[in-house]
Amino acid sequence: MKRINPLFVFACIAVGLLLAACVPSEPYHEERHEVAEHHGPEHYFKDGMNDFRKAEYKEAIEHFEHAIELRADYVEAFFYMGQSYEKLGKIEHAEKAYKNAISYDPRYLPAREAYGLIEFAQKEYKEGEKQLEAAIDLGSTNPWVFYSKGRIDLAEKECRNAMKNLREAIRLDPGFHEAREWLEKAEDRCRGHK
Numbered sequence: 001m002k003r004i005n006p007l008f009v010f011a012c013i014a015v016g017l018l019l020a021a022c023v024p025s026e027p028y029h030e031e032r033h034e035v036a037e038h039h040g041p042e043h044y045f046k047d048g049m050n051d052f053r054k055a056e057y058k059e060a061i062e063h064f065e066h067a068i069e070l071r072a073d074y075v076e077a078f079f080y081m082g083q084s085y086e087k088l089g090k091i092e093h094a095e096k097a098y099k100n101a102i103s104y105d106p107r108y109l110p111a112r113e114a115y116g117l118i119e120f121a122q123k124e125y126k127e128g129e130k131q132l133e134a135a136i137d138l139g140s141t142n143p144w145v146f147y148s149k150g151r152i153d154l155a156e157k158e159c160r161n162a163m164k165n166l167r168e169a170i171r172l173d174p175g176f177h178e179a180r181e182w183l184e185k186a187e188d189r190c191r192g193h194k
Helices: 006-022 030-036 041-053 057-070 077-089 091-104 109-123 123-139 143-155 161-172 177-189
Strands: none
Touching: 041 057, 041 077, 057 077, 057 123, 077 091, 077 109, 077 161, 109 123, 123 143, 143 161, 143 177, 161 177
């Protein structure tokens, strides 16, 4: 019978120990791995924007919520959450998101514009007018802001302001037919008024 070389035995034991060291002590669980990763608010905001661009609004809202959980004053996340809710037809949720954005940054123009326009569309003219005026004061160049403000002015019989705002909407968008129609109505209604 052949004798086994002790070096061979030693080499086999060493290789066995090395292989044993490479095997994890507990099975790999994907969920545990995901939880261990920590993402900052910007990561979730970026994912939310990717979903928003793909019109996956429910998923976008979830990501924006995660971003806000990590950074309570994330104004852009509130704004795009509001935009996502609008796309889903959840107007009250959109209003709340815009209000939150404005509460953290009263000078955040996109939230002022969106909130004013949504209030105008809901015929909440008092709040709409307040937000649209703020947007104009902040330098809005959105023709819909001026159109909506002009319509509210006309309803309140403020002829000069109505015509001024409707003309500005047309200046910003020369193809804005609704603004042209309402400017004609304003001119007819306001003849003799200042």
